[in-house]
Amino acid sequence: MTPRPASLAWAWDLGNPDLTGAPPEGETYTRGTPNMWTQATGDEGLGLVYLPMGNSSVDYYGGNRSAAENEWATSLVAIDVTTGKPAWHFQTVHYDVWDYDLGSQATLIEFPNRDSGGTTPAILLPSKQGDIYILDRATGEPLVPVGEIETPEGGVEGDAYADTQPTSGYHTLRKDDLTEADMWGVTPLDQLFCRIAFRKAAYNGIYTHPTADQRWIQYPGYNGGSDWGSVAVDTDRGIIVANYNDVPNYNRLIPREEANERNLKPINEKQPGDESGSKAEGEGDAQAGAPYAIDVNAGWRAPVTGIPCKQPPLGGIRAIDLKTGETLWDRPLGTARRNGPWGIPSFIPLSIGTPNNGGSVVTRGGLIFIAAATDNLIRAIDEKTGETLWSDVLPAGGQANPIVYEQDGRQYLVIQAGGHHFMETPVGDFYIAYALPED
Numbered sequence: 001m002t003p004r005p006a007s008l009a010w011a012w013d014l015g016n017p018d019l020t021g022a023p024p025e026g027e028t029y030t031r032g033t034p035n036m037w038t039q040a041t042g043d044e045g046l047g048l049v050y051l052p053m054g055n056s057s058v059d060y061y062g063g064n065r066s067a068a069e070n071e072w073a074t075s076l077v078a079i080d081v082t083t084g085k086p087a088w089h090f091q092t093v094h095y096d097v098w099d100y101d102l103g104s105q106a107t108l109i110e111f112p113n114r115d116s117g118g119t120t121p122a123i124l125l126p127s128k129q130g131d132i133y134i135l136d137r138a139t140g141e142p143l144v145p146v147g148e149i150e151t152p153e154g155g156v157e158g159d160a161y162a163d164t165q166p167t168s169g170y171h172t173l174r175k176d177d178l179t180e181a182d183m184w185g186v187t188p189l190d191q192l193f194c195r196i197a198f199r200k201a202a203y204n205g206i207y208t209h210p211t212a213d214q215r216w217i218q219y220p221g222y223n224g225g226s227d228w229g230s231v232a233v234d235t236d237r238g239i240i241v242a243n244y245n246d247v248p249n250y251n252r253l254i255p256r257e258e259a260n261e262r263n264l265k266p267i268n269e270k271q272p273g274d275e276s277g278s279k280a281e282g283e284g285d286a287q288a289g290a291p292y293a294i295d296v297n298a299g300w301r302a303p304v305t306g307i308p309c310k311q312p313p314l315g316g317i318r319a320i321d322l323k324t325g326e327t328l329w330d331r332p333l334g335t336a337r338r339n340g341p342w343g344i345p346s347f348i349p350l351s352i353g354t355p356n357n358g359g360s361v362v363t364r365g366g367l368i369f370i371a372a373a374t375d376n377l378i379r380a381i382d383e384k385t386g387e388t389l390w391s392d393v394l395p396a397g398g399q400a401n402p403i404v405y406e407q408d409g410r411q412y413l414v415i416q417a418g419g420h421h422f423m424e425t426p427v428g429d430f431y432i433a434y435a436l437p438e439d
Helices: 067-072 188-200 256-261
Strands: 041-043 048-052 075-080 086-091 107-112 119-126 131-136 146-150 164-168 216-218 232-234 239-245 249-255 283-285 292-298 315-321 327-332 348-351 360-362 367-370 377-382 388-393 403-407 410-417 430-435
Touching (some): 041 119, 131 164, 232 360, 249 256, 256 292
Antiparallel strands (some): 107 119, 146 164, 216 249, 239 315, 315 327, 367 377, 410 430
């Protein structure tokens, strides 16, 4: 039997909802609207696919966004797979000007009902702010408390900001607001620089609005909280395993005149000799079409040694009780073996907690396998205690999710070690496989 060629069933263009197929010849789908760059999740029984959406272009200014973009950006959107029409959506940031797009895949779970003893089909959604939400799969209604917090005043002329932002009353990976005492350095000069920089910056806690006349501190930074890789859920034991970043960014909006003087251009217009856009995302980005470009000091690094200004740990891993949202244990993730001043590896196996990207996998035997950190190690962690039971050195950065499978009665662990420029880990094209002993 010859398979039929694939054809377009439907399309969803949030900027033009009447367009349900391909755009007419010579036209395009609405440009600049939120994309989805992480993994979708599907519920075959309900016929819904869940899309974690990004924020609108550009990332750090919203004065030229449409009402539809403001409604759908940085939301989990449930789409009916038979029609392409949205069934519901849940927004985790109103009017997102922090690049807090949803980078974590959502996870289907059976959520324990605290009163009846049964369960509700639910979807678990982590966010870059660290908040974890649990929603009814069919309706999008929160099954755990969700509140709204007031946002601080400030920002730039011409931009409108949301007065409040959602927050989870169930669990957050986010730590307390930064203080000057959190500023750190490997030398007294580093610490002095970082403390002065802290005092000079605009900072009123999470959701401090972008500024142009001075730097502002974004904490958590755009890398999370939870970013790509998402969380793992042990359904037998009712435990969420969440690795996370604990790193601020140090940003400034650049007025267009200054951006033009610096020759900042969008990537499609860059020529040899233009200011590089190959560094950390957001460093010298033109934000074409907006009154401001953006400079992001990702990880907020001191200028001489390159060591982050925030005191370690800069990343961790946590076990959370699924039913209650309570923390079972929390520990730093990542050693200093590949980190050091001026980019020189220290090779010190001290567990300091490094930035990390890529999630974990949990086995029925209670082992957590994870790489993710900048030390190029893959680990087996005891789910009950958080203790590292085994580790191995990867030939490149392990910024990916491991997988575990069984064949012919033997268990295997595989990870793709490809590295990542933003994490400053070695780049490679390796697939590394481990196996339990045959006996």
